[in-house]
Amino acid sequence: MSRPRSWADRLVTSPAGRKGKWLTLIAWLIIVAVSVPLAGQLSGIEQDEPTVELPRGAESTEVAGLADRFADGRISLGVVVYARAEGLTAEDRAKVAADIEVFAALAAGPVGPARPSADGKALTALVPLDKEDSAALSDNAKKVRDRATADRPDGLDARLTGPAGNSLDATDARESTGRALTVITVLVVAGLLLITYRSAILWLLPLLVVGVAFLTTQAVSYLLAKGFGLTAGGGNEIVVTALLFGVGTDYAMLLLARYREELRVHDDRHLAARTALCRAVPAIAASAATVSIGLLCLTRADVGFNHTLGPAGAIAIVCGLAAMTTLFPAVLVLLGRWVFWPRVPRAGTAVKNAGHHLWDRIGGRISRRPRLVWIGSALVLTVLALGSLGLKTGLDDEHLVVGRPGSIAGQDLLAAHYPAGQSRPAEVISKAGAAPTIAAALKGIDGVTEVAPAEAAMVPDGGGSGVRCP
Secondary structure, eight states, X not given: OHHHHHHHHTOTTSTTSTTHHHHHHHHHHHHHHHHXXXXXXHHHHOBOSHHHHSBTTOHHHHHHHHGGGSTXXXXXXXXXXXXXXXXXXXXXXXXXXXXXXXXXXXXXXXXXXXXXXXXXXXXXXXXXXXXXXXXXXXXXXXXXXXXXHTTOOTTOEEEXXXXXXXXXXXXXXXXXXXXXXXXXXXXXXXXXXXXXXXXXXXXXXXXXXXXXXXXXXXXHHHHHHHHHOOOOBTTHHXXXXXXXXXXXXXXXXXXXXXXXXXXXXXXXXXXXHHHHHHHHHHHHHHHHHHHHHHHHGGGGOSBHHHHHXXXXXXXXXXXXXXXXXXXXXXXXXHHOGGGGTTSOOOXXXXXXHTTOSHHXXXXXXXXXXXXXXHHHHHHHHHHHHGXXXXXXXXXXXXXXXXXXXXXXXXXXXXXXXXXXXXSSOEEEEEOGGGHHHHHHHHHXXXXXXXXXXXXXXXXXXXXXXXXXXX
């Protein structure tokens, strides 16, 4: 035992070495100190524009990208709908008029008089909001919604819809989902670790290291976005969080299982950790490489969300791999065997307990019939995968979030009292000279009730015009 132990002691650079654990901890403290301010800046460069989410190369994506050339291209329209089933009253109209005065102070352009419906049961106010700053847009949209729903006469329904309303509801849903997902993920991971190791302390360590990996992921993403033009999609954080917690816990459990086995063989915990690393890291690295390469394949995807998710997910996997194979073993060795309390593994107990655990018996049976196991597993997975043959993807605004938020209820009110296209009119962009011909063609299309006048683009060459057809 003396020769292996002295050999392990000489491995100063190993995260599990006697000196290596301190060097590793110091290095990670520096990484965390640098990552904290960088990670905090990531939200400021995340892109929520339609061009990030829409399919690359699609006509609608090109139109969304060209929209900022027009006077109202940086505007997100908020459509406030007021409706009463029995018909609007004088008190209702006074409420709408008072609200419009408040909306004018929040708007990025003029707020015209409310537009009445043909049946006299609804009024709509169009509130243009600046979308240059997504945080300011969300804040102003919330103020518009709060004002519209406050102090309403009994029986008057008021909803914020349109692009600004949809964006606000999507943001609220994303924040709510993110909080719920984080809590549920932590509880599930903690439960698995408690059930597996029955330790009152050990379950905290993987969560702590995953938190460090997540912080590092955000910092690296920010640096790549600023320095190399990586697109940071605002909707990726939820998926990346779940992905990182999942793989991080998986890597931690694999390393812990090996480490606990070696602690039952070696008196020296440094040697036990070093041996566990040598045996577990190849499998962990192979898993990380497989998942990362698979995620990077998403860079060839046409849908913007999938395209940006690929690099974001791969960065998370690499950061999780680095943290779990360096920081995690260093912390384990530093704290010692007591982290497994009350079931502390002692040297010399491996032979006595071998073959008596459930997973030992399952592993033994699998190793005796490996071909039968993999063929059977492949058949089961094939049967389960058959359900994806009829899978249909694609969501409209109504199915983008769970439940029935105000923007969807507002669209229903618009559909009940106004012609189609009021909240999100179709936009056609063409060369300036072709605008009259295209406008005439649009008017002849069945279902087009109105074509707004063409608007010249604000570009030096004047090479574009916009035609709107609600």
